Amino acid sequence: MRLMVVEDNKTSLLILTRLGELVGDCEVVSFADPTPALACATSEGCDLILVDYWMPGVNGVDFVRAVRTHARTADVPVVMITSAADRSVRQAAIDAGATDFLMKPVDPIELRARLRNLLALRQAILSEKKRAEWLSREVAAATKTIADREEETIMRMVRAIEFRDCVTGGHVDRIAHHSKLIGENLGLSAEETRELYLAAPMHDIGKLAVPDAILLKPGPLSDEERLIMQQHTVQGHAILADSQAPLLRKAAEIALSHHERFDGRGYPHGLRGEAIPLSGRIVAVADVFDALVSDRPYKTAWSVERARAYLLENSGSQFDPQCVRAFLFDESGGERLIDTLSQAA
DSSP: OEEEEEOSSHHHHHHHHHHHHTTSSOEEEEESSHHHHHHHHHHHOOSEEEEESOOSSSOHHHHHHHHHTSTTTTTOOEEEEEOOOOHHHHHHHHHHTOOEEEESSOOHHHHHHHHHHHHHHHHHHHHHHHHHHHHHHHHHHHHHHHHHHHHHHHHHHHHHHHHHTTOOSSHHHHHHHHHHHHHHHTTOOHHHHHHHHHHGGGTTGGGGGSOHHHHTOSSOOOHHHHHHHHTHHHHHHHHHTTOSSHHHHHHHHHHHHTTOOTTSOOSSSOOOGGGSOHHHHHHHHHHHHHHHTSOBTTBOOOOHHHHHHHHHHTBTTTBOHHHHHHHHBOTTSOBOOHHHHHSOO
16 A cells, blocks of 8 residues: 655655554655655555645645546545644545645554555545456456357347348348448448347248248249248247347337338238338348349349449438438548448448
8 A cells, every 4th residue: 555645744744654654554655745655655655635725825724625636546545634623624625625624733553544544445445446447447357258149149140031041142241230230321320230230140040931832932922922922021020029139129110011011012911111210121122232232032132233333313202312322422422442342241
């Protein structure tokens, strides 16, 4: 532990320093001038300060006030020694943040007892602080482990859906990446974009309920088959809805709404504009773009340039214009590099 003594009277400084050394297990640093004392306390730190009130230039109250303004010394106990009996001085010292008082002439026995008690209290506070910091690190590490496992579980589950849908080549990663990119550029928070990143890949989970003959059909679907295929939105919502986990509730919202159109001509409910959840509007852009630039049983992959043109052409009809802009353009309005759009995170 480190005790700092600040006293402009040299005789008093020597006496207080010696009494501090008698406390035991305590390094004592002494200053006759409060200015270098304050600099030392704030740069090197200390565990207890013993300061006189009557000092030239900076009195004890000013010194305490300055100590309390620095993060390193804001909670360090400060004992003020004064011969002033004026209550206003004591009140000013308390208001400035003084911890305790001793009146001159100082009783050596009382001083040593006060110093021991305050140093013991300081030691206990520091120990508790270190424990709190350790617990905080442990909680953060455990939380990260849980989050990493949650992400891995989700990604592995949706890859199983990919295999059934004959969708390969990192579709899940790209949908997650593109949706997160759009969310970030729309100003969503870090937590919201992480939720979007994990929930978006579950948008087609309802395809588990679609018959293979329809899901894997290489040619165009009949009207009846198309209606059955469209039910994957409702079925995906049914699989994920009513969960206690906010992430799965968000995924249910996306599953139900990612085929709605901004002009109201989408499915399953024909929602229009901002009546469509933002998450669904975001994933609609990310999903269609990746479907266009990927090979599917019913089509060959488009070029990125052609897919970009399709998004722009259908902005305001099929897609939310803000989501299209957030996906295709950077903050300055310049077009994003094609490689950024065509590769997974």
